[in-house]
Structure formats: C-alpha cells, structure tokens
Amino acid sequence: MGEPIQESDQSLLELIQLNLIRGVGPRIRRTLLDQFGSPAQILNAPRQELLNVQGIGTKLADAIIYREAKSTAEDELRRCRASGYQILFEESAEYPSLLREMPDPPSLLYCKGSLLPQDELAVAIVGSRKCTHYGLQQAEKIAAALARAGITVVSGLARGIDQAAHTGALKAGGRTIAVMATGLAHIYPPEHRELSEAVALQGAIVTEFPLDQAPVAGLFPQRNRIISGFSMGVVLIEAGRKSGALHTARHAYEQGREVFAVPGRIDHPASAGCHDLIRDGAMLVRDVEDILEGLGPAKTPVMTAKNREVHTPRELSLSEFERDILNLVTLEPQHLNEIVQSSNLDSSRILSTLTILEMRKVVKRLPGGYLVRAMG
Template sequence: MDHSLSEASGDSPPLSADVSPDRTATIMLAMLPKIGPRTLVALLDHFGSAQAVLAAPGPALAQVPGVGPKLIHTIRTAHHHVDLEGLLKWCDENDSEILVQGTSQYPARLNDLPDAPPMLFVRGDITTDDQLAVAIVGTRHATHYGLKQAERFGYALAKAGVTVVSGLARGIDAAAHNGALNAGGRTLAVLGSGLGQIYPSEHEGLAKAVAADGAVVSEYAPDAKPRGGMFPQRNRLIAGLSLATLVVEAPDRSGALITARMAGEQGREVLALPGNVTSRASRGCNQLIRDGATLVQTVDDILESLGPMRESVTTSDGHQVRNASELKLNEIERTVLEAIDAESTPIDQVIARSGQATHRVIATISVLEMRRLVRRLSGQYVSRI
C-alpha cells in the first residue's frame, strides 16, 4: 500500500506549494521531541527516507535501536507534536530558511559527520566560499591577551579569504566574529539554541551583523531555549564546518577542548595558540600542544597546516584553490601557479601561459616551491603538489 505523510500522521495542515513531500517529511521528523541526531540517522538509514519513517508501522519502527514504545507513538502521531505550518511561517517572517541534508544548499562538509543533522535553520547565506573555513574557539572568560589574539586571527583569516566559524558566545567567540567582520570577510555562528532565542541576548546585534556577512546556524527549532547539553552537541557542527579548529584560550575544563577533540575525531586539524604557563586560561591550549596539536603563532601557520585539500574549491572570484596556502599569494604568484599542471609542465610552457617575463617566472617558481605548492622535477620541468 502507498502510504502518504498524511496517512501516517493524520490530517496535516496545508503547506505551501513549493514545499516538497520529502522536505516536509524530513522537517517534521527532525522536529519531533526525543529524537536525537543519532536516532534520526538510524531511522533514515533503516527506512531510506523520512517519508518512509513516518509511514512505517509500529513493529517496523521497533526494529531500530533506540526506538521504544513512546518514540513509536510520537512518530505515529507526528502532526500532534509539530506545527509545521507555523514553523515555515516563522522562517518566512524572520528571513530564515531550512536547509535539508541531501540538497545542494546543505553544507557539504557536514556530510562527513556520522550524526549530521538532517536539517539546519539558517539566517543569512552559506556559500561555496565557506568550504574554506577555520573555527576559532575558546573560553568565555578570556583575558585581554586572548581577546586580542582571537580578533587578530579572525581578521587575518578573513582577509586571506577564509571563513571564520565560531559559536557567538562571550569572550573568544565574539572576538573572532568581530575580527572577521572588521576585515569585511565571512563568518558563521553556530548556536546552542534556536534562531529565535539568541544566546547570550546581548549578542543579538552581533548575530544580525554575522547574518549580513555570513550566516547564523542552528539545528534546533527557532523557539528552543539554550540548555547545557545543547552546547557540546553544537560544538560538533563548529568543528564539522571547518577544515581546522584553532583554540585561542581555554582552561583545562572547557567546551573549546570538546570542540578540539571532536575536530580530531573528524580528521580535521587541531591548532592551538600557546599561552603563559602560569595562566589558567591557557592551560588547555598548552596541553593540546603537548598532546600533538599544531602550535600557531601567525595566520601563515594556519594556512600551511591545512595543506592540500581533498577537493579543490572554487572561490567567488573564480579561482580554483587546492591548497589553503594559495590564499596568501599575490596576483603574479597566482598567475604562475595556475599555469602549472599537476603533471610535469615545461617551464617554457609556464612562461607562455602566464604571460610573465622569464626571470619573473623563475623567481616566482622558487617562491612557490618554498611554500610547498610546486615541485621541480628537473631543471626544465615543474608540477603542482
């Protein structure tokens, strides 16, 4: 029998014509109470789609680990628990949108997570440029040194064309966002609450500025108030959206260390700014360095640590970036690099393609070689790394 969403969950409220059944089902399922990310993933893996989950009979739902009688009842009566029409109306009235996993708008990097949220609420825009992103995190109780460094790195990364990701919290997070905004760059803020419950409330102005030059992101319903357990959960998204996570200041018990651990588990780079050995605020950073995190002093350290990327990224200015260090190149260096293939390329061909003088190309190749972007194969041949 062909079960529709309404058959599975009663008479659903009318929806806009541009809301597809698959998207409708995913939103409804994700908004049900007592369903965490891992249970959602398990349900979707088992049934293949949100529509199939909502249409499934109780015995079939019971076969999924973690799904008991109460949750089965919730799924079978989904429309009683989710005001879908009201949710969509709120998003429309508050310049927000819902990004569903599996669509082109959903951040590709989050697909690497085993418990990626099936949907995100977003105010602002997530673009292809945001694939080049670095998280900056740290303590809410930052020192003057920590605040200045977070702002400095946020500014320098944004100037280099890297999106700065953080959590809109007091202290290091806010300084990092402000640094990126002051540079005229992009920044993403991931919330541990809903978009309608900005926390802390004094950062509503900052959230508005972030949305204008990036995006404010949450996996929670707009009216979800912040609770302690929501912040560690959102930290996986901060790490997941980023190629690397930089911890600027963190005591030995800090949420920033959770983000760093999650970044490591996700196979992302973990970076730390060293601090005074007598400063409680730097204990976590110094421990990370002791345990193998990359010590960072300048933005060049960050870009070098990222190295070659799994997939090249096309930036908004049309350049193909394969290595984050390319972001620091000047126009001539970029022109020469783009004239070099991944395979063996004759230097004479590089000169012809780039349109630069011979002596300038030779000198530039030496610079690119020192930056580990190209390698000489012989006196007359070169290739990209």
C-alpha cells in the same frame, strides 16, 4: 498566513516534524532512519516496531506516535519563509558537502544569510567564554588574517573567543558563519543580536534546532560537532581543561579535521587545555601561516570569491602577483622555459617569484628543469 504550503513540501514537512520531536537527537534519528528508511516511515511506524529499536523507550515511542500535529510543522515552515530563512536538508544542493561527511550530520539546517561554495574553505576558531585580553587579541587577529586570506571563519556566537573570532572576520571584510545551539528566534546570548545581524550579512547564522528552541546546556556540545563539521580545521584559543571547546576538538579528530592550538602562559589555567592538545599532537599556532601550512591540500579545487581555483589553502596567503605567476604553472609538469615564455612579464621577475612559490610549497620542482603545481 504567508506563502502557501505546496505538495512538493511534503518531504521537508516530514523532516521538520521529526526534528520537532523532543528526544530525537542526531544519533537516534540516524538509528531510526537505518531501521525504517525515511522520516515518513518513522512517523507512521507501529508502536511495537519503534520499541524494538535500540535506544527507543516507551516515552520516546509515544512522542513519535502522538507527535504534534502536522500543522505545527507547516507553521514552522511558513515562519521560516516569512522571515527569509532557508531550511536545508542533506539532499539540498546548497547543503554543505563537508557536513555530509560527518557520521551524524544535521538532518535540517536552518539558515539566516547565505552559504556560498567558497565557504568550503573554512576554519573554526573556538575557546573559552571567560578569556583574557590576550585570548581576545589572538582570536580577532587570527580570524582577520584568515578572512583576508579568503578563508571563512566559523564559530559559535558565544561570549569571549567566539565573539572575537566573528568580529575579526567582519572587520577584515571576510565571511563568517555562526553555528547556534538555539533556534533562530532565540539569539543567544541576547546581547549578541547586533553581532548576529552583521554575521548574517557577511555570511550566515545556522542551527539544526527548531525556531523556538531556547538555550539548554546539553545542546551546546551537540552543536559543537557542526562547528567542526563545517571546517577543514579547528583552532583552539584559551581552552581550559573543562572548556566546552575541547568537545569541538574531539569532534574534529573524529571527523578527520585538523586541530590547532594557540599557546598561552604555561602557568595560566585558561590555556591548560590548549597546552594538553599541543603535547598530544595538535599543531602549535604562532601565526596564520602555521594554520595554512597545516591544512594541506583542498580535497577538491574550490573557487574563491575572485573566481580563482584554489588547490591548497597555502595559496590564499599569496599576493596578487604571486597568484598570477602561480596560475602559469599547471598540474602537469612543464619546463621552466615554457612557463616563462607563456607570459609577457619580465623573465627575471617570473623566475624569482617561482623560487618564492617553491619555498612556499605551492610549486614543486622536478628533475630536468620541470615545474608542477603542488597539491599537498
């Protein structure tokens, strides 16, 4: 039977029950919570009060009232615990803070693998399933470069660009997160089962959908808002004008995330959507430096796997020695002589490295020979 259900699990069970009701998507759930206050009050609301809520018809009201038995939610929770999956909700300490900023965050996040604090520094890579060799090359190359810089790569486990992005991050020894539009019991596409296992070992597979949710076309655009929600920025590679990846770009704009696009051949329809985005203001990507430059400052300092405090993603592309010199510079102005004297290293090497750091815009020079660590 697995681990017994505790009384302390009641709130989580109510969230699972609500999540199991067909037709209660992110926006309907948010409307219901605004009206009734909690999942328990929604589940116990009178039929007429449910019908008074905008967007709730008789079919959905009946589905909420005559919901599946509590035992179904208990079974879902037991299965997750037996498989070692986490179920995170908004009040969980492990729930990603970037997702909380979304207008319609997932109420539940099923997770296989681990989400770490360093995953706050994440970039999504998305694009077409039917892509060219060039697109696959660029996705894998950019993902690997981001991973080597200490940035977590987020994508959707789909064929094509998504697959190449996850693969690039894995090969570089970095972290990657796959956001699925199915339940954890339905890896899709099925041929990516081995890839999904590798992703879970070096990151996480996450979904807002119940364990047994099979692939349904309409759920993929819904999933895309979580891909962008996880990330500081979204990189599009080979998105045609009808590509679902453009939904992810739209969500990114709505969430205040940066949008980047990799150009392709101007006469190839595979990159037409990317070229439209560049024309309309998305940042053009030539290499990973363009992405790190465009991300700007981290909202709060993030601790990386090597326990370094990062104030801006540009710092991630520095060499070990450059990071050591950068750590001599504080957020408060210091005179150049004071910085040099604070280290036993050769002064000429410190001075030349500080000049490089200034050129890379991670150190700012102030009048009077003072330096300060750049925040943006």
